[in-house]
Amino acid sequence: MVRSKGKRVALYLRVSTDGQTTENQRLELAGIAERSGWQVVEVYEDHAVSGAKGRDKRPAFDRLCKDATRRRFDLVAAWSVDRLGRSLQDLLGFLNELHALGVDLYLHQQAIDTTTPSGKAMFQMMGVFAEFERAMIRERVNAGLARARAKGKRLGRPPVEENVHQAVKEARAEGRSVRSIAAELKLGVGTVHRILTSPDASGQAIARR
Incomplete structure (x- = not known):
């Protein structure tokens, strides 16, 4: 895969507990940046913070989002999608925010790089499937309510x-x-x-x- 050269990249690292370390994530992403010719401008690290927590409870992630708004970097790199959040909706929301700012995203474990046409296409498909999932949930809920009413149950x-x-x-x-x-x-x-x-x-x- 040919990646864009000379990009300013921000590395985002996160582990959920005190017993874990971000060192492996740091080494792998730094190596990828070096091989790709990316300039690492900042490393954002949330230590012992669950990915289920909101942005306000993840100080490094919050700072990353604010610095993206300030155009401090061109690309955000993370070890895996679950480092950024625990749901597809969280990820798509973050991606949309980056896209509006003209910032790309690289996820090592999923081999997703939105600087490439294939990476952009994959994320577009993820958005389609996320909308499909929401529609299916709504349909199941409505069907369940209809069955309950048909059986005379009071809701x-x-x-x-x-x-x-x-x-x-x-x-x-x-x-x-x-x-x-x-x-x-x-x-x-x-x-x-x-x-x-x-x-x-x-x-x-x-x-x-």
């Missing part, structure tokens, strides 16, 4: 029985606090509040204290 918050409503309102009329009512009847505080603020037979809600 949403389960109703509270009328005798429980009555017990809550009687206890409140006696001057009991919301928390004591919830504890005695083994209900959530929110459920008690909902019962007390729902209209009674006369159409009036029982005021909270």
